[in-house]
Amino acid sequence: MRQSIRHVLLLTGGWLSSQFAFSQGLTALPLNDLSAFRQPISANWKTVSDVNATLTKNNAFTTKPGTGILVCQPNGQYGAQYNLLTTLEHGDADLELDFMMAKGANSGVYLQGRYEVQLFDSWGVTTPKASDVGSIYERWDDSKPDGKKGYEGHPARQNAGKAPGLWQHLKISFQAPRFDASGKKTENARFLRVELNGVVLHEDVDVTGPTRSAQFMDEKARGPLMFQGDHGAVAFRNIQYTLFDGTKPRLTDLSYSVYKGQYKNEPSFGGMAPESKGTTPILTAGVNRLPNDFVVQYTGKMHIEQPGEYTFALNTAGGSGQLKINNQPLSKWSDNNHRSKVTLPAGDLPFEATYSKYVEWNKANLQLMVSGPGIRQFMLTPATDDEEVADPILVTAETNTLLRSFMDLPTAKNDRGRNYRVTHGISVGSPEQVHYTYDADNGSIVQVWRGMFLNATPMWENRGDGSSRPMGAVQYLVQKPQLMLARLASAQAAWPADTTNSGFRPKGYALDESGRPTFRYMVGNTAVEDQIRVLPEGHGLRRELTVAQPGTGLYARLVDGQTIEAMPNNMYLVDGKAYYIQLDDAAGSKPLVRNGASGRQELIVPVAGKLTYSILF
Known part of the structure; x- marks a missing residue:
């Protein structure tokens, strides 16, 4: 095992940057029909009540009739006539929305119909390009030589994208170009901030002109939102905006x-x-x-x-x-x-x-x-740049890397109302940029994420508080850590709230030749080996539990969530299409989705010796 720790200067810091806030009280763009968009509207676009994608077929959606979700299903032809433009026009604006990509899909959101934030199926990409999800797309000049026609693209800092068929959350803070009284441009358009799935991808990016495939190649103080409609199957919901056209105090x-x-x-x-x-x-x-x-x-x-x-x-x-x-x-x-x-x-x-x-x-x-x-x-006061800000202490994972630390989970609160703290957390990073935190007190994976590994500044700066923080797009798998394996009197018995009388005893972990851990623990007299490995192409994690002499009544709780939706081939969509659970091998045991504590659902399965499942996100 080798840890690579580096100190870097913050690009922005202090009270000013830490207080950056997207607007509150956003206005929703209605999706009960297509009246919020300019006519004519291509047949590629419609509203539906639900949408699902497959992980095996490109640009394939299945939908249910209804409203609330905007879906594009291209017909294989290309052209600006397939793009969807709002009747709304904006200058400075904040935009917030959910989107879903089909497998292999390509689309984009254009501010003012001119400046694109790229939407793409970038599942598993480790080094984003300007064509990957969350990037600011490049400008284009056909008069330039081959290989140089595209220019001024801004790749995302890291890949914060999710798998096809999962809902993703995009937030954009945009400043329109400025013009003087004669119409001459005095300031370029600017992306003040772009966040994807909670991760900041861009800050204060200057755009000198419209990006490739823009609806308009001129620049103006106002323009419509545009959703690209000729490149791939994409869905949108919860489109909200705030316009900033008021006079400052x-x-x-x-x-x-x-x-x-x-x-x-x-x-x-x-x-x-x-x-x-x-x-x-x-x-x-x-x-x-x-x-x-x-x-x-x-x-x-x-x-x-x-x-x-x-x-x-x-x-x-x-x-x-x-x-x-x-x-x-x-x-x-x-x-x-x-x-x-x-x-x-x-x-x-x-x-x-x-x-x-x-x-x-x-x-x-x-x-x-x-x-x-x-x-x-x-x-309202002059900006200052002399505030002392600690250099962040970042832990990278060029090789398989382990770091033990406290880990705070915002999904649950302790007795004092603070975020629940995992006190025996082991975060495991990989060069594929797929990482997870293991709770050694319960034998459970509490969170997974993609992108950069850990910010250990809270752990080591000054006296420190012992905690670290994921730097990528985090998916929480539990509300509060509980046992992965437990003995139940029946399939309907309540899952244990803690380890009391469970016989759970951690036995550490062993590293393989690549530095990847296999965790070991006991449940009573039953020995368990818990092996977690990154899937090919960085698509998620595969977990294999090997249980010696499981006996009767031993169950595994694969996940708990607000919703668990059963799909074909032992696939499950969790928390409203936030991530997938794929049951790979249950040794003939049948899984069960049941109601758990606090109105949540649980996916449990009897353990007959070996159990393998995957977490896809």
Whole structure:
């Protein structure tokens, strides 16, 4: 076993980047019919109530009549007439949607009908290209020589895509190109952020012009969303958007007063004379020359163009502070960071911000972020790049790699309301970029993921907390870790909630010649060998349990989920098409889908000696 650990600088960091937020309160694009799209609409497109793909046939969907899901099934011909364009036109926008690829399928989402985020069946790809899922597709110039016609493509940082037939989640934050009064372009279009299945693939990517196969080759301030309809079978649902065409709030008539002293609680200055005072064109801690133990109070006006609900995020580095707008305190006197919502009328409203700095080792810094109706979150204070941010400690898996650490699962909470912590987690990474975390306390796989391996910064930075975090697209397999194998009085008996009286005893693991572990444990007097291996082409994991003298009443719980949908050939779709379970060999035993605890479903199977199944994701 060999671990490759490297320190790298964060591309973005600190309070500003950590507070990046996609818009809330998104507007849904209706899919009860096709009226949200421009006419004429190709016969390739329709709405359905359900869709399924096969892992064995290219561009093959089966559908059920109905609405709510948008499906494209191409006819083998190519052309712009098969693309689907919304009647909605947008400039700056956030877009969020679910999509499903058929096997071998190719499609894309075009912002303004011009700038493509690629959709592709990239199942198992280890090094994404600009043509892989989640990438920003390349531009094209037929006048260039062969091999150079495509240019300026932006491959995804890693492959966060899923298998064909599974729902995937895409989030895009887009900034439209800017033009002056004469129509001359002054700024390029920009992808501020692209996330696929919870993984950030792009940040602040400049696009100099329309990408290949765009509907329009010119550039404008607004344009429709476009869904490519001539390349492959693809489905969409839950298409939601936010348009950002509002006027940003601005501060005017700002003045400040600086008071000397250590104020950990809300100050009352009374008749105190300020150390200094004056006016300032911007809200900044730089008006003060004292390094510590001071309070700066700012007053002025905030101009609000559009009435509605606004969100303010205030950071008072090394101290406390408070914000008042329209004579309303947005929160109590608070340490460091706080976020507040307030409904404001239009007009020039009284503004007051107070910043008390008393932590000696912190550098003075005041930051205020705002979002509101038609306004993407932005900094109302000058951006700073001098905040100290720890270099991340990343664990890669160029070879088969094991790391023992705590692992926090957001799928369940402990007694204090925090994420459930696996205390004896063993994360296993592979060069195929298919990884998993094994819970040695229960003999269960708690999560699998594809892409980069582990961020061990929480484990080793400063004192550390002993935990690591997956860096790829994570699929959680359990709500809370429970035994993989248990003895039941009948097939309907409740699955044990913990290991009490189960006879479960871990016996460690053995590594093969490639550094891959086989886990060992006892269930009473029954010895178990638990071998987990990456499938060919990185399509998932195959698990083989070898049980010596299983006896009677021994069951394996392969999965629990909100839903478990039985498919042909011992295949199961879990949690609304989030991942597959394929039962490969149960030694003649019949699997059973049953209702478990808390309204969830369980897939269990009697164990007769050897049990093999695959997790496809």
